[in-house]
Amino acid sequence: MTDPQAFKVGPARVIRDSTTCSRRNFVKTSPAVAAVLVSGSAVSVSGAALPAPGSRPPRPQPPTVDGDRLNAMLADFRQFGGTPDNGTTRLAYSDDDLACREYAATVMERAGLEVSIDLAGNLIGRRPGTDPDALPIIVGSHIDTVPAGGSYDGHLGSAAAIEVALTLHERDIALRHPLEVIIFPNEEGGKTGSRALVGRVPPSDLEIVTASGFTIGDGTARIGGDPARIAEAQREPGSMAGFFELHIEQGAFLEADGIEIGVVEGIVGIRRWNITVRGMQNHAGTTPMPQRRDALVAAADLIRAVNEVANTMPGRQVATVGRIEAVPGAPNVVPGEVRATLEIRDLEMSKIALVFTEIERRARAVEEARGVTIALDHFYESLAAPTDPRFRDIVEASANALGYTNVRMPSGAGHDAQSMAELGPVGMIFVPSRDGISHSPDEYTAPEDNTRGANVLLHSVLALDGSG
Numbered sequence: 001m002t003d004p005q006a007f008k009v010g011p012a013r014v015i016r017d018s019t020t021c022s023r024r025n026f027v028k029t030s031p032a033v034a035a036v037l038v039s040g041s042a043v044s045v046s047g048a049a050l051p052a053p054g055s056r057p058p059r060p061q062p063p064t065v066d067g068d069r070l071n072a073m074l075a076d077f078r079q080f081g082g083t084p085d086n087g088t089t090r091l092a093y094s095d096d097d098l099a100c101r102e103y104a105a106t107v108m109e110r111a112g113l114e115v116s117i118d119l120a121g122n123l124i125g126r127r128p129g130t131d132p133d134a135l136p137i138i139v140g141s142h143i144d145t146v147p148a149g150g151s152y153d154g155h156l157g158s159a160a161a162i163e164v165a166l167t168l169h170e171r172d173i174a175l176r177h178p179l180e181v182i183i184f185p186n187e188e189g190g191k192t193g194s195r196a197l198v199g200r201v202p203p204s205d206l207e208i209v210t211a212s213g214f215t216i217g218d219g220t221a222r223i224g225g226d227p228a229r230i231a232e233a234q235r236e237p238g239s240m241a242g243f244f245e246l247h248i249e250q251g252a253f254l255e256a257d258g259i260e261i262g263v264v265e266g267i268v269g270i271r272r273w274n275i276t277v278r279g280m281q282n283h284a285g286t287t288p289m290p291q292r293r294d295a296l297v298a299a300a301d302l303i304r305a306v307n308e309v310a311n312t313m314p315g316r317q318v319a320t321v322g323r324i325e326a327v328p329g330a331p332n333v334v335p336g337e338v339r340a341t342l343e344i345r346d347l348e349m350s351k352i353a354l355v356f357t358e359i360e361r362r363a364r365a366v367e368e369a370r371g372v373t374i375a376l377d378h379f380y381e382s383l384a385a386p387t388d389p390r391f392r393d394i395v396e397a398s399a400n401a402l403g404y405t406n407v408r409m410p411s412g413a414g415h416d417a418q419s420m421a422e423l424g425p426v427g428m429i430f431v432p433s434r435d436g437i438s439h440s441p442d443e444y445t446a447p448e449d450n451t452r453g454a455n456v457l458l459h460s461v462l463a464l465d466g467s468g
């Protein structure tokens with residue numbers, strides 16, 4: 001515990017973007033937040049430890065974050081929507097979300113950041129660089145959760161981004177580039193904050209009712225944005241030097257291989273199709289087996305084929321039939337029609353196309369063998385967002401310099417980095433998730449892993465800043 005005096009805070013001073021005209025001060029330190037600030041140890045900014053008199057000066061070490069402070073900040077986040085089972089329910093735009101953003105804003109100020117909220121409700125902390133012409137380096141993530149969610153998804157990247165700023169501040173490290181820490185709102189409900197930065201929140205999205213019960217429009221107003229002017233939050237492509245996001249893996253790949261850091265190659269693309277298998281509906285008691293054109297049996301063949309194709313082609317593509325419905329769906333009727341879905345994901349859209357072509361070929365064989373027709377109708381696409389090759393090298397070199405084992409891997413889940421990739425180069429850092437569990441109160445990443453991830457984030461920022 002540090003001197004409680006160190007935690008006394010007045011109301012946080014929040015500067016609105018010059019493009020905004022709200023009179024309200026959205027970030028005031030409420031009693032609840034003040035209590036967390038006083039009880040927690042997360043936000044103390046101390047000087048670097050001094051060597052004892054007479055001791056040899058330590059060899060200069062590359063700077064590292066304060067892991068205890070980082071993990072305390074994560075624990076403090078749980079004061080806002082934390083549940084007794086170690087999970088968190090902090091729905092975007094809810095009161096807990098507002099309080100946690102307020103807490104984050106206060107810690108950002110401790111880090112010497114100039115705090116503002118843009119028209120989309122992005123909570124932004126800015127630190128000037130020494131070169132007035134240099135574009136900002138952006139770090140950040142989200143602090144909203146799914147209902148009955150975990151306490152690491154998004155939280156880690158947010159806390160680590162603030163911890164990087166705290167470390168630079170207390171060590172008085174000047175960067176050539178400005179640094180921006182951004183907490184993006186409503187990631188879980190559609191990446192509203194980061195999508196607004198790339199002009200991808202159409203007016204119709206503002207009517208969508210989120211898990212908290214507020215529409216995206218009303219929620220945006222609640223957190224200090226302006227839904228009527230959300231389009232003005234858009235930034236120009238090329239307006240940043242780069243973006244780094246630290247995130248938990250949300251899968252079990254790193255843990256299974258005992259690897260500390262994942263160097264993310266990109267966020268996979270997704271394509272989905274509706275499958276319709278048409279056979280012949282008939283009486284289940286009187287139709288002899290050789291005469292049947294059973295749509296569900298044909299669908300079963302196709303589902304096996306989807307699994308085989310994805311499993312046997314080289315690469316890390318995944319293909320899934322996740323939904324199935326037999327029509328008419330009665331115990332005494334040979335199904336005449338089956339509706340199902342097919343989803344394929346890969347880092348390369350061309351690979352998705354290749355996998356689909358092979359599945360289509362197998363579908364034609366099933367049609368032949370079972371006397372059915374199979375239609376595959378495309379209905380959804382999310383483009384792959386590869387990370388920047390130079391940023392992969394930076395993340396990898398940072399992990400190596402810190403002595404952390406690492407591997408290159410894709411991200412099977414979507415992240416704010418996916419939107420940010422439209423503004424400029426992005427890099428992502430993964431740390432292990434216990435048992436690969438996420439979007440659940442059982443989500444867990446060990447404190448040492450959180451610290452390692454934040455150190456790689458810090459070193460990646462320093463490397464990018466030093467690279468021109």
Ligand SMILES: [Zn+2]
Pocket residue numbers: 142153154187247415
């Ligand atoms: Zn997330």
